[in-house]
Amino acid sequence: MSSTPSTPSRRFATWNVNSLAVRLPQLLDWLAANPVDAIVLQETKLTDDKFPAQAINEAGYQVQWFGQKTYNGVALLSREPATDIVRNILGYADEQARVIAGTVGGVRVIGAYFPNGQAPDSDKFTYKMAWLDGLRAWVAEELKQHPDLVLMGDFNIAPEDRDVYDPVAWAGQIHCTPQERDHFKALVDLGMTDAFRLFEQPLKSWSWWDYRNLAFRKNQGLRIDHILVSEALRPRVTACVIDKLPRKNERPSDHAPVIVTID
DSSP: OOOOOOOOOEEEEEEEOSOHHHHHHHHHHHHHHSOOSEEEEEOOOOOGGGOOHHHHHHTTOEEEEEOOSSSOOEEEEESSOOEEEEESOTTSOOSSOOEEEEEETTEEEEEEEOOOOOOTTSHHHHHHHHHHHHHHHHHHHHHHHOSSEEEEEEOOOOOSGGGBSOHHHHTTSTTSOHHHHHHHHHHHTTTEEEGGGGSOOOSSOOSEEOSSTTTTTTTOEEOOEEEEEETTTGGGEEEEEEOOGGGGSSSOOSBOOEEEEEO
């Protein structure tokens, strides 16, 4: 009796590189050691004309990017060409380069750099709330068109107290406000799942550590980089991990990559 050949598993990743100009060698080294099928980057901090597409192509990846000077900037790298590319949130006017989406091997990949928000009483927090409303409405439409969907990126939201090294000190602070956590839950309520929480994970699992106060050495961090998977993909997720190794690099990003494996 012949058996049906199994489909190889695929891996998708997200990484806030906090300046691709500085971190390009680290990204290329990481991709060589971790040949994921697709990765979304945040805070590339490059104008489109400065994007290092050739170096990334030479590493075996196709790339789509969307940048601006000094701030923000996102990119989607994939083994096979991504199709149906969208830059920023459809239906939400935004001057900041925060979102890139494409379809990779039948999976809709949305990479996003969520606004930081600065402080709960600031104009930037008001912008963050409006941006999150726009994102949710658009993702809801994307899910209708693309049942197999991943939403990945630097969310700048720690969804639960266990995602914060000191929940008491951070209570009500940016990344941890009830409003931000409600928005995270609203994305989940679209039929999405936090892939990292599908598995038993080590306590004190963070994806970001401040550069100051020896935060990484003391493991004082937050989990603010996330991969949400759609209902259709959820049963096929076999692993989701944070790779802390790049945070030990010389001149590292303050964020670590997050990787999901899907059968």
